[in-house]
Amino acid sequence: MTQNIAVKSPVTLLGLGAMGTALARTWLAAGHPLTVWNRTRARADALAAEGAKAADSASAAVAASPLVIVCLLDDDSVGTALDGVDLTGKDLVNLTTTTPAQARARAAWAEERGARYLDGGIMAVPPMVGIPEAGGYVFYSGSRELFELHQEALAVPVGTTYVGEDAGFAALHDVALLSAMYGMFAGATHAFALVRRENIDPVAFAPLLGNWIKAMVDPSVEQTARQLVSGDLTADVVSNLAMQVAGTTTLLTTAEEQGVSAELIRPQFDLMRRLLAVSTGEEDLTGVVDLLLA
Known part of the structure; x- marks a missing residue:
């Protein structure tokens, strides 16, 4: 056989x-x-x-x-x-x-x-x-x-x-995802720095941080994509730009009180303020995407 x-x-x-x-x-x-x-x-x-x-x-x-x-x-x-x-x-x-x-x-x-x-x-x-x-x-x-x-x-x-x-699309997808990863790492690094000097166990804090990031990321990126396609940056907004910009003061003040540099998060907050200056404040953060293209 x-x-x-x-x-x-x-x-x-x-x-x-x-x-x-x-x-x-x-x-x-x-x-x-x-x-x-x-x-x-x-x-x-x-x-x-x-x-x-x-x-x-x-x-x-x-x-x-x-x-x-x-x-x-x-x-x-x-x-x-x-x-x-x-x-x-x-x-x-x-x-x-x-x-x-x-x-x-x-x-x-x-x-x-x-x-x-x-x-x-x-x-x-x-x-x-x-x-x-x-x-x-x-x-x-x-x-x-x-x-x-x-x-x-x-x-x-x-x-x-x-x-x-397009031969460049694989590299572009790769770098886009890696860039998002490092942005996420920046936020997590800042969070750990805030609690570093306190009587807070980093191991116990880690799942709280990880679960929060996961809960925020999936709906956020999907909404951003929908808004970019539709052009309606006010669609399904839960926390509008004006409210979020107002909240950044507390985040920056807390960093100062904790003796933590805000250099990882301040650039995002600066972009949010620039966007607010040229918008109604009723939209989401999606407008920052096109602000980066200017």
Whole structure:
């Protein structure tokens, strides 16, 4: 009896930092023939012991597979690693963190060299890779045809979310979400600073803070999106701009009383006051979005 065994597509991976190594191990575990290259050879050798083929050069690694995945430090690293490498006929997937403009330029650069290009923004940290329930995923943008062709292999480490033909959209989504994350961290940092010198257990305080942020974020971002689409910034407003601006005085005074710098929250309050100066005060905070575009 002849057994039908699905042949897994070969993958080349350039870059074996913490994220690259985590990605590599998932493709190996899933049975994909894997060729790896890293500037520091020892990392490639470690994966060779687990079944990967360690290439002596980036050029040799690229030649080994139709699908080439790049996960390096930055855009300059990608250019350096692939300088002079023949990319003709290759499908190049760049998971390196870049700006949208760099992603678009790299897509044009790849096309000039005869390669098809997908850009990716990884929304995960290495411990989340290979664990579906962890919720990690990668934004992809560029050729939809190319994404669909390789989606099965790309989905092995983490989930996949395609966000458009514009090669810069994956990076833009990535940076937008990361920017929101750091803004959230700023607020949480300020909150911990306020209670730092008091007889308040940070461990007991943490779930109160985390649950409050969660309760506020989901409805807030959804309402902001609806208002941006409709143009009606007064729709479904619960706490209007005028009331919120008035409340900032108490927050700033409390920071001063606690001996805490307000540098993390003052910029947001300054924007809110600027918006109030040119509006009725009956709307929500959504107008700050367009204020940032001025």
